[in-house]
Amino acid sequence: MSYRITVLGTGYLGATHAACMAELGYEVLGVDLEPAKVASLNDGHVPFFEPELEPLLRKHVESGRLRFTTSYEEAAEFGDVHFLCVGTPQRDGEYAADMSYVDSAIESLVPLLTRPALIVGKSTVPVGTASRLADRIAELAPAAPVELAWSPEFTREGLAVEDTLRPNRLVFGVRSEYAEKVLREVFAPVIDAGSPVVVCDYATAELVKVGANSFLATKISYINAMAELCDTTGADVTLLADALGHDERIGRQFLNAGLGYGGGCLPKDLRAFMARAGELGAEEALTFLREVDAINMRRRQKVVDVTADVLGNQWIGKRVAVLGAAFKPNTDDIRDSPALNVAGRIHLHGAAVSVYDPKAMDNARRSFPTLRYADSVMDACQGAHVVLHLTAWQEFRELDPAVLAKTVATRNVIDGQNCLDRPTWRRAGWHYRGLGRS
Structure with a gap:
């Protein structure tokens, strides 16, 4: 059967998923309540930066296979x-996730369905949400059989198109053979690949x-905790990570000490997970995640402290260059950005802060x-007394320190991502x- 696909919500996840479903051969209709965003998408423009996405979206808008609407x-x-x-x-003011957008989408769509349909949840939600929504769908859709499946997304910002078209796994949470059958047919090109x-x-x-998100956050905070010890003992955390990473039980990915994680997923998902465990009476199972979160937040103050040390604890009259505003490279997403958090803290101390990022300037x-x-x-960097490398863009990693030296007031660099070539600098x-490299 040739299914027609709708995608409810056109943020990072939804816009990417809609374009990729069109690339897989489906007719796709994206739905969003913001008329300006819908108009922009129908013109082939993505309102955020994601490599490869805009050309793919424009290709299928122009072909007629993909369009967007505000109408449920x-x-x-x-x-x-x-x-x-x-x-x-x-x-706001809580750890828990705000489920109002999910609930609103269900309430808006389901009563309008007049023929059999499958709703597939991809949003990151507290455990128990799908079961609750399935019950609500049964109440709202008496005229037609409507089923729910849950198939979480695992896309990484900066690699979202690749991760959607060639995912490292598909997870189908279902209650019927019908739902599994439909999902296998929809994702057949991906499964066959x-x-x-x-x-x-x-x-x-x-x-x-x-x-998965909690495990990755834990791994990042673990190596950052080791960085704290390396600062105390004189060890080098990058060499430590290399040695640990050779153990196949541990692996080297995400074992990079630095400024810590940010963005719109890991921080809020971690906190919502802890909140949900508390609601279920299993809070003790995830108490370790509070320290994971605390370690991550300490990294930001660590960079501020190192900056103060480099400047001799004199902020007034000092110029600080901050390279990076996005929470990670290859995106313009500044949500919970460690780089901007550090820039803001230093600015409050009285230093003159100048920020540059290849893609995130408007959002910042x-x-x-x-x-x-x-x-x-x-x-x-013009006249800077210290340069802070806080987002690991390739442009920054490839800087010629001899050329940059002609611009600054003093040659001080703090590598908040531990990825500049230290001997060259x-x-x-x-x-x-x-950080963690004495």
């Missing part, structure tokens, strides 16, 4: 399989995503308007400071 009525009439891709942000499938219940599918200006934003690396006369 149109979505209900159009679609056979409805992917739920709305956001689940952290609630070699992506493994795990079929499970709702709760397991929900836990796979938050479990809107959220941190009091900082100065430069037009280039050289502009940001030192040969060019720079005082290099890494």
